[in-house]
Amino acid sequence: MPVVVLLAALAEPATVEAKVAIKVKPDGTKVVYDPSESYYVSRSSGSLRPVQGAGIADLIDHYAQDRGLSPRLVQAVIQVESAYNPRARSRKGAMGLMQLMPGTARLLRVTDPYDPGQNIRGGTLYLRRQLDRFSGDVSLALAAYNAGPGAVTQYGGIPPYRETRNYVRKVLGLYRGGGPVDFQQPDRKVAERPQRAATPTKPAAEPLERGKEVYMSRGGNNRIRFTTKRPNSD
Secondary structure (H helix, E strand, O other), rough: OHHHHHHHHHHHHOOOOOOOOEOOOOOOOOOEEOOOOOOOOOOOEEEEEEEOOOOHHHHHHHHHHHOOOOHHHHHHHHHHOOOOOOOOOOOOOOOOOOOOOOOHHHOOOOOOOOOOHHHHHHHHHHHHHHHOOOOOOOHHHHHHHHHHHHHHHHOOOOOOOHHHHHHHHHHHHHHHOOOOOOOOOOOOOOOOOOOOOOOOOOOOOOOOOOOOOEEEEEEOOOOOOEEEOOOOOO
């Protein structure tokens, strides 16, 4: 539908529940989105857009590295959450680039959610916690980021919420470079913190050689031991 016709339609009394809005990006591209959602992504492009502002790009790289996250994953979350708008606020009250709810912001000690540095610091920490909680499963971590970890635990996977499932699809599509997401298959695990090396165990005793006589003896602790070496006869 041409943009002029769409705008004319919006000017008339609404007869349907669906609502749409138009955002004009700096390059002149028009994006149609649902303002009732706390996120949107350009319908004309399913790829990551360049980070807007060198300062924000530096913050993403810094905190992604600090949290052991992929910068591409953080970029995808920010693009879907706020389209890189530091002043974004959803109808539910989520704020800033990574759309932190007031309670979550307080928990993460973010005093100004509209400050890009504080917001990305808090948002990447919260995302890191969800990845750790769900063993590095990116799909579950994103679902927890959107709907809360309690919902993911309750349903034993991605909750059957349309908003949450659309959110996970969009972020993973951008993160992976496009392509459908099958929620019936477990997502590949990435972005896990390096695990500590296992403590080396004491090597097991060498097996007795076949075809040799076996002798029994007692050690100093009075424990019985078997060996193929003949004990001293004296």
